[in-house]
Amino acid sequence: MADIATITSDPAIWWYVTRASAVIAWVLLVFSVMLGILLSTRVLKPHDNPSWLLDLHRWASGMSVAFVAIHMFSLWADSFAHFSVSDLLVPFHSAYALVKQLGPYPVAMGVICFYLLIAVQF
Secondary structure, three states: OOOHHHHHHOOOHHHHHHHHHHHHHHHHHHHHHHHHHHHHHOOOOOOOOHHHHHHHHHHHHHHHHHHHHHHHHHHHHOOOOOOOHHHHHOOOOOOOOOOOOOOOHHHHHHHHHHHHHHHHHO
16 A cells, blocks of 8 residues: 555646546536425425435535535646646636637636636525
């Protein structure tokens, strides 16, 4: 088993953290939306508990905000991508292009969606 110094010295560790936190945040957001739909439509009315569904919905959306924050921190900490704080907080500020044909639009949409997520959550 590798010790913690070996793991943290791996230059790709932030790449793994970035991808993993993004996928986990996405899954939590989908789960939260599904719970919100179940809660608002009351499709499972004879079998559900609305207060439990609401608590689970709030927990999933809160955890998704936390994993988006981890995603943004790991992007900042990654030495390969070179994201600055303003790249992560200002739409269209980053020159990073994940796919050359799309340009900076995916990163800008991520920043805009982050603000929408914060607005909906709080």
